[in-house]
Every structure is written in C-alpha cells, then in structure tokens.
Amino acid sequence: MTEEVIRAENLTKVYNRSLVAVDHINFSVREGEIFGFLGPNGAGKTTTIGMLTTVLKPTEGTALVLGYDIVKQDSEVRKIIGVVPQEYTADEDLTGYENIMLCADLYGIPRDVAKKRALELLELVELADFKDKKVETYSGGMRRRLELAIGLINRPKVLFLDEPTLGLDVQTRAATWDYIRRLKKEYGMTIFMTTHYLEEADTLCDRIAIIDHGKIVVTGSPSELKDSIGGDIITIAIKENADVTNIIKSVENVKEVRNENNIYRIKAKLGEVTTPLIIEALRKNGYTVTRLSLTEPTLDEVYLEYTGRAIRDTEESKEAFRAQRITLRRARA
C-alpha cells in the first residue's frame, strides 16, 4: 500500500478578503512520487506551496503533511520538509558553503553531521569547486542548484519545488531535471513541484494536477490525462468562409468539433483513418481543405481541453511576469 504523504482538504487562501488565490482544493500525494501542479502564472500554485510549507496560513481548510497538520503542527511540518522557493533565497554576501551551514544551524542539525552533509550535497549538485565563492558570483543555474542543496540539508521526506526551472535556459533546465530525478532515486523523496512548463510536467512528474483560477481542474498521470482526451486531434482549415461543424460531426469516429476562427479542432478516434473521411465529406459538400494536421494528444491539448485556453496564451513577456509577481508579493503581504 502506498502511503499518503500530503493530503489537502478544502485548502483555501483569500488575500485581502477579496482575492481568492486558492479555492477549496483537495488532493493527495503518494509516497515517493513527483507530483506536479501545472497551471499558468497566478493560478495559485505558489500560494499552495506557501500554505503547505507553513509560510502562509490557510484562510480555510487544512492539509496534512506526513500526518502533521500544517496549521496546528506547523513546527513539526517544518522539520521534515525541504523547500526550494521560486526566488533565489541564498544570501549573496555569503559563500555557498556558508549558506548551507546557516540553514543547518536553523534546523538544529549537529555541526559535525551538517559539515559532512553540506559537502556531500555540494558534491551532488556539482558546486564543490565553488563552495567558498560568494553566491553573488554564481550563475543562474548554479544558484538554482545551490537552492536545491540548501533545501536538502535536513534530509527532508518531502521536498517542495516552486517553479524549479523558471528563467533557466534549455540546457540548464535539462540538467536541473536530472538532479531532481537523481534526488528522487537516491533519497526516495516525495517531491511536490509547481510549473507552468508543459514539457517539464510531462517528463518529470508521475502525476499532475492542472490548476486554474485557484481550482484543480483535473488530476492524473501525464499518460492518463492524455488518454482522457479520448483520441487524436485533427486540425483543419478550409478556404471558404462557412461553418462546417455539422458536416464534420457527421463523420464516423469524430467525437468533438471546436471552431476557433475557422480553424477546426477535431477530436477523433483512429485519426489516421478518420482524417481522409473528413476531407472526403468536406469535398463532397464543395469545401476545400487548405491546411491539415494530425497530432497525438500532448499535455498542450490536455491543458486546452480542461481550461479552454492554451497555456501559451497565458505566458506573458518577462516584464509583465515580473510586474505580476511584484503585485502578488504585495498582495501576500
């Protein structure tokens, strides 16, 4: 039997009595899995992590982390979790090693144990050569790795990662994924992470919860979610300016048709067989197909299916994102 490591019950957070960031969410995370919260910026992911890591108090509801209540037994929870926040939190004026040791002191880890472990962790994230350099000289990827190492100093049973690869380039991102997988394997840790990168959720997570406007829309493993869409996605554009939804719907195996500015997203079983049939039906009615694509479902489609919009639409420019984060930070205050 797999043990339940995190269990959230009606977890809710309302800022300033009006901004509902997390809206009565329920979910559970099993032992040893990587559980991902996928959603656009502002969906309530960071707020959820804040509550689970006892930094924020829920407005309503609660959650159990390894059986400890995050509201009533917050100090017990803090001892057994590790947190890697979105921001770089290490002190820039101290060295990487000093930062880890500072955290060890805060956890009350015996000095000799802490020293050994700090060196081990620095080795693990490949920062051993830079341990005595000030953090301000580190690159983005190095800082991220250091944050990981700091989050592991107390050998947590549950590790919380908030957007672990936010703002990293593609290569560093892939390397970070490797570290996370290694952590899971070497320490058998349960990992709760948030992301707004579909690819990250797909390759890294065992199970995903898609969160939108503070609510969990759907939960499942990436393949379950893809299967849940029930078939392949055919995208078709026609030359004529007319609504052909009904013609397409009449074709066998077509399950659903959505018209988005005269581009039809068709969900169908056996896409390879169904596509020629659709073209045939359209031609019979005197329409010309100008564009066509057939895809097996990806998380992109899953996301679109459940939230009604593409996650790309919600990704803003870096500036807009930063502005939003500052706003949120103020709201959280």
Added chain:
Amino acid sequence: MSNANEYKPSLARGLWALTYRELKKWLKDPVMLAMFVLQPLIWMGLLGKSMNIGGLFSANNLNLPSQIPIPGNVILSPPKLPLVVLNGTALAQMFAQMGSKVMENTFGITDYFSFMSVGMISMIVTTTTMFSGMSIVWDRRLGFLDKVISTPVSRAAIIFAKILNATLRAMFQATIILALAYLLGLQLSPTFTLLNLLGVYAAIFLLGVGLSSIFIAFSIRSTRMERPMQFISLITMPLMFASNTFFPTKLMPDWMQVIANVNPLTYLTDAIRQLTILPLDFSALIWDFTYLGFFAAVLSTIGIVLSWRYLTR
C-alpha cells in the same frame, strides 16, 4: 531515512546563526566598514572642531590692548578721578575665567568638543540601529526571510537576531567614536574608569533594543526600502536637535524642553556623559537608566508583538 526528531532547532543556536550571518556580511564589506568609521570621524572632526564654543570666551578672542585708558569723567564714584588705566591682559584673563564658568554652567564641563562628541555617539547609535532594523526589508524582498520562516527556527530568533545585530553594530561604532574622540582631544572626567564603559554599552543596548524593534516592526511590512529610508531621514534631525545632543536642554524654550524630556536620546546622551566626561552624578545616572529601561521595555514589546504577528500570518 532520518528521524524527524533527530534535530533540535534551538532558539540560542538559531539566534546566533542569524546574528552571525549579519555581522559577517557587515565585516566582510571593507568599504561599508570604512564608511562606518569615516562618518563619525568627519562629523566630529569638522562639526566638533568648527563649533569652537569654548574659543568664544578665550582671552585671545577678546583681543584687548595691554593698557586701556579710561577718561575720568566716565567714572562717577569716587568722583573727580584723573585718567584711569586698566590692565588689559588681566581683564582678558578675567573674561576667560568668567567664560569657562559660563561653559561649565552650561555644558557641565569647560570643553565643548568633549560635550559634543558624546552627543555624536548617541546620534550614530540612533541611525545605526534604525538602519540595521531596516535591513529586514531586503531579507524579505530577496526571499531570504521566506526561506528562514520555512525552517523550524523559532520566530523569536528571527526578530531577536535583527535586534541583536543592530545593537552590536551600534556598540561597535560607539567604541570607535569614543576612541577617535579621545585621540582628537576628548577630556575624560576623573571619575572615569574602564568599568564605566560597561555602563556605556548597557545604555546603548537599551536604546538599541527599543529603537530597532520598533523599526523592524515598521519595516517588516513594507516592501520597499524608500519609505523607511525617508522616515529615518525625516526623524533623525529633529530627534537630534530636540535633545541634549549638541546643546543642553535647560536653555531651550519650554515647549522644546517638553519634547527633549521625552526624547530617549536625551537620556542616552546624558548617561554616556555621566559615565565618561562629567563628574559622575549617581542619581542622575539611575534616572537615565530607568527611563531607557522603560523605553526599551515598551517599544520592544510593541515591536516584537507586531513583527510576530506578521511572521505568523
């Protein structure tokens, strides 16, 4: 895997770790450290030496000729005196003697530089504690605070570390200023012993605890550095002038004396003066400490309660 109860996060260890971090940051930055020493040096060297109030009453400043002839008709009694000649040098000396009496009655000692450099200690102590308390804004903006509160360290340790850091810095600076002032000509009173320094530190500690905790509470809620900075520059000067930092309060207008008498700076400055440059008046010193203790107790209670509420939001 490890057992959750293996670690014992203690208040003392957390407090020391966080304080040590701040002090290390500070000591590792030689430019900052140099500024901390330079600032009082410049103030004392320029302001202290330029406001040469003692010089006003010196014999040289009167600049009398050695012989001062006075026509007989100005003198009414005894009548009909011929021309009288006064000894200018003696007169100037009399003036200087009266002058130092005026100085002593005003400042308690004849040397204004000594008076003022102690005031400088209070000033620097005040600004240092306020600014150190404010560094929590950075901790919050840079995410460090979020990291710390996600660890099991006691919330009290987070606040106390800030307070301790502020007061330790203030004590360190006070030591430097006192040493510099001594080199520049501060005259210690005969009642001064090295033990008195402990009293000086205690007084600074009390003011530092009170001021820094209220400033931590004030800045922990603000996300930007500008507002607290503005606030510091707004209140520093009035705090300084409406106290005995540069001038004794007894010559101030009544309304200003009222302000000066509740201003903790007045009591800190007086306590340090009693302990260093003035002949020690024990009852005055006790009163100073009582007020400072009261100030520290009230403000730190308010400050800690407010910060606590924020940290456990």
